[in-house]
Amino acid sequence: MPLKLPVFSRNELISASKRDALITETAEQIIKDFAEFSLDITFSGNPGHFYDELYHQMFFHINELMSESNNRFQALLYRIDVSQKDIDMYHRQMPNANYNDVLTELIIHREIKKIMIRDFFRSKYKNNNDDENGDND
Numbered sequence: 001m002p003l004k005l006p007v008f009s010r011n012e013l014i015s016a017s018k019r020d021a022l023i024t025e026t027a028e029q030i031i032k033d034f035a036e037f038s039l040d041i042t043f044s045g046n047p048g049h050f051y052d053e054l055y056h057q058m059f060f061h062i063n064e065l066m067s068e069s070n071n072r073f074q075a076l077l078y079r080i081d082v083s084q085k086d087i088d089m090y091h092r093q094m095p096n097a098n099y100n101d102v103l104t105e106l107i108i109h110r111e112i113k114k115i116m117i118r119d120f121f122r123s124k125y126k127n128n129n130d131d132e133n134g135d136n137d
Contacts, residue, residue, distance in 0.1 A: 005074040022112065023050045024045070027054060028043075028081065030054055031043065059104045062103055087102065
């Protein structure tokens with residue numbers, strides 16, 4: 001039977017962003033993805049400052065890319081796996097936010113989702129290996 005991917009709502013992503021290990025991994029992923037486009041993002045490592053630290057840096061880079069290089073901006077969205085459908089959905093959920101705020105929050109949530117999916121598969125792989133080795137609890 002094929003493995004079904006978990007589906008995460010915006011509220012679940014917001015709630016998950018409060019887990020320290022997830023925050024650290026997400027920050028590393030954001031730094032890596034933005035670095036692919038020579039865009040520097042830094043993180044102090046303090047989970048309590050994660051959102052504000054990264055949000056402001058990402059918002060700045062998104063503004064710059066949108067005004068200077070639409071091709072690079074589109075490539076960044078592709079790299080992070082953000083679709084127009086995702087943008088439209090978030091914009092409907094955040095009707096009072098401007099477009100760049102919506103994009104920044106969506107990118108953070110998409111990166112959190114990547115890490116959560118990665119964790120899902122890590123646990124499935126670990127459970128399968130434990131089952132094969134007779135390590136049933």
